[in-house]
Amino acid sequence: MDQDALKKQVAEAALRFVPEGEYIGVGTGSTANFFIDGLATMKDRIKGAVASSEATAERLKGHGIEVVSLNDVDRLPVYVDGADEVNAHREMIKGGGGALTREKIVAAVADQFICIVDGSKQVKRLGKFPLPVEVIPMARSHVARKLVALGGQPQYRDGFVTDNGNIILDVHNLDILNPIELEEKINNIVGVVTNGLFAKRPANVVLVGENGSVNQY
Numbered sequence: 747m748d749q750d751a752l753k754k755q756v757a758e759a760a761l762r763f764v765p766e767g768e769y770i771g772v773g774t775g776s777t778a779n780f781f782i783d784g785l786a787t788m789k790d791r792i793k794g795a796v797a798s799s800e801a802t803a804e805r806l807k808g809h810g811i812e813v814v815s816l817n818d819v820d821r822l823p824v825y826v827d828g829a830d831e832v833n834a835h836r837e838m839i840k841g842g843g844g845a846l847t848r849e850k851i852v853a854a855v856a857d858q859f860i861c862i863v864d865g866s867k868q869v870k871r872l873g874k875f876p877l878p879v880e881v882i883p884m885a886r887s888h889v890a891r892k893l894v895a896l897g898g899q900p901q902y903r904d905g906f907v908t909d910n911g912n913i914i915l916d917v918h919n920l921d922i923l924n925p926i927e928l929e930e931k932i933n934n935i936v937g938v939v940t941n942g943l944f945a946k947r948p949a950n951v952v953l954v955g956e957n958g959s960v961n962q963y
């Protein structure tokens with residue numbers, strides 16, 4: 747199976763976590779897009795969705811699924827999203843598509859985070875994938891210097907603006923021995939909106955698309 751087939755397979759396996767008569771949180775990216783397409787086949791089951799990006803909102807609406815603001819829901823039983831890397835503790839790096847901040851906000855509200863990945867995203871240690879950090883534009887150089895002091899090599903994602911009007915620094919070569927500690931440290935740098943480590947709030951369930959099967963942990 748090619749990577750897209752694995753993404754589709756794992757996205758469809760996540761449909762069984764969709765609760766009846768509720769709003770659900772929906773992530774961003776190519777794997778989440780397969781989930782949205784699957785959700786369209788059972789859209790009468792849910793009340794609607796909270797989107798983690800403008801792109802996801804557009805895709806949901808295109809399928810006739812109602813999109814509501816996070817501020818208009820009391821609770822979200824489930825949030826389904828992909829990841830760029832996930833480890834055995836269900837900690838993740840996210841934000842390859844630049845949607846990390848809204849994803850982290852929606853995930854913070856959700857009771858259950860269902861992470862959907864193909865097998866290539868599973869890692870022993872996080873950090874081979876450059877860590878995305880969303881930064882207020884005027885703080886770019888200041889934050890970059892602080893990230894260098896933490897041992898990373900930040901690279902400006904040239905020409906990219908997040909849905910929140912900010913920029914992204916992709917940090918290479920970080921030694922992520924303690925993901926929770928590093929997530930906090932980077933978030934404490936003045937000018938950082940958030941970073942793509944999802945360790946303080948890991949996934950509750952990880953579904954992994956392998957050749958012909960979906961594993962869960």
Ligand SMILES: O=C[C@H](O)[C@H](O)[C@H](O)COP(=O)(O)O
Nearest residue numbers: 775776777841842843844845
């Ligand atoms: O900002 C993007 C998100 O964090 C995605 O969940 C992540 O980049 C994985 O995307 P994909 O499913 O396209 O590999």
